[in-house]
Amino acid sequence: MSAARVVLRRPPGMAAVAMILAGCLGDGGPASVAPSPTREPEPTPVTTTYDVGGTVWYEGLVLHIDRVTAVLDARGGPVDVAVRVDNPNVDAAELQATIFLRVDGVPIRPTRESRIPPIPAEGQVSSVLTYELQGVTSVDAASVQVGEAPNHTGFVPLTPTAGATVTLEPRPLVLTGTGAAGDLRITLREGLQRWDLPDWSQELPVDRQVILVTFDATFLGGFTGGFPFNAASNVALRLPDGTDVPPRADGHYRPVELIGAGRTKRNLTTRFEIPASVSGEVAFVVLAGGEEKLIPLVIPG
Numbered sequence: 001m002s003a004a005r006v007v008l009r010r011p012p013g014m015a016a017v018a019m020i021l022a023g024c025l026g027d028g029g030p031a032s033v034a035p036s037p038t039r040e041p042e043p044t045p046v047t048t049t050y051d052v053g054g055t056v057w058y059e060g061l062v063l064h065i066d067r068v069t070a071v072l073d074a075r076g077g078p079v080d081v082a083v084r085v086d087n088p089n090v091d092a093a094e095l096q097a098t099i100f101l102r103v104d105g106v107p108i109r110p111t112r113e114s115r116i117p118p119i120p121a122e123g124q125v126s127s128v129l130t131y132e133l134q135g136v137t138s139v140d141a142a143s144v145q146v147g148e149a150p151n152h153t154g155f156v157p158l159t160p161t162a163g164a165t166v167t168l169e170p171r172p173l174v175l176t177g178t179g180a181a182g183d184l185r186i187t188l189r190e191g192l193q194r195w196d197l198p199d200w201s202q203e204l205p206v207d208r209q210v211i212l213v214t215f216d217a218t219f220l221g222g223f224t225g226g227f228p229f230n231a232a233s234n235v236a237l238r239l240p241d242g243t244d245v246p247p248r249a250d251g252h253y254r255p256v257e258l259i260g261a262g263r264t265k266r267n268l269t270t271r272f273e274i275p276a277s278v279s280g281e282v283a284f285v286v287l288a289g290g291e292e293k294l295i296p297l298v299i300p301g
Contacts, residue, residue: 043073054156060198087119182289183221219259
């Protein structure tokens with residue numbers, strides 16, 4: 001059986017239509033290409049480095065804010081803060097406070113991945129904290145903020161126009177003086193004003209401060225059983241309003257010693273927690289045998 005061949009014939013009008021369409025579409029030259037939409041150029045980030053070199057004392061640690069690097073365009077961008085943390089204490093520690101980047105009065109937290117690792121005893125760690133900013137083109141007026149209310153807060157400005165530095169550095173007190181009450185004589189050696197409790201890795205509330213006083217205690221009597229010195233009952237700090245503050249009852253810096261006849265216990269240290277507003281002349285109080293003796297000392301404002 002032979003295959004049948006079918007011949008399809010184009011109607012007369014189709015050839016004309018094809019010619020007209022070919023004329024309308026053209027030959028694919030430049031005139032027939034639709035123009036591409038114009039793209040706006042991407043913003044160019046500007047990198048700014050601030051060699052800060054600021055230091056804050058916090059929770060018994062020493063934080064060095066070494067360098068801040070901002071990579072910002074009109075949409076914002078990342079800001080990196082390079083931090084070193086020294087731990088001068090004999091126990092390992094971990095910073096509990098948050099380190100913020102304060103921009104236009106608003107404290108901004110670092111990214112979730114940014115953290116300060118634990119600091120070994122008498123050791124140091126380094127870290128880079130990253131902050132993602134939105135719609136910020138400059139951090140010239142920003143500062144690094146350590147901690148937040150209700151505790152004391154440290155500030156390290158990136159530039160001189162960014163505000164004042166608050167280091168919370170402990171202040172040494174120049175103490176001299178001797179006082180005797182009953183058979184107990186106290187000789188002051190040195191003192192320190194702080195806003196934290198290094199042995200507890202804590203920062204104090206903004207309305208509190210601590211005063212540490214180091215002294216020698218001597219038993220002037222001849223009783224062979226000695227003198228049972230107890231800082232909780234034998235010394236106090238008298239404030240300008242007449243209030244007597246005993247040593248802080250936290251189990252630390254409240255020495256208890258048996259002092260032999262005519263002997264001295266040297267370099268005893270006790271700590272007083274008082275209002276942060278107290279400054280000027282106060283008195284170290286010696287209490288023994290129903291007597292008291294005041295030794296003046298000055299707290300800087």
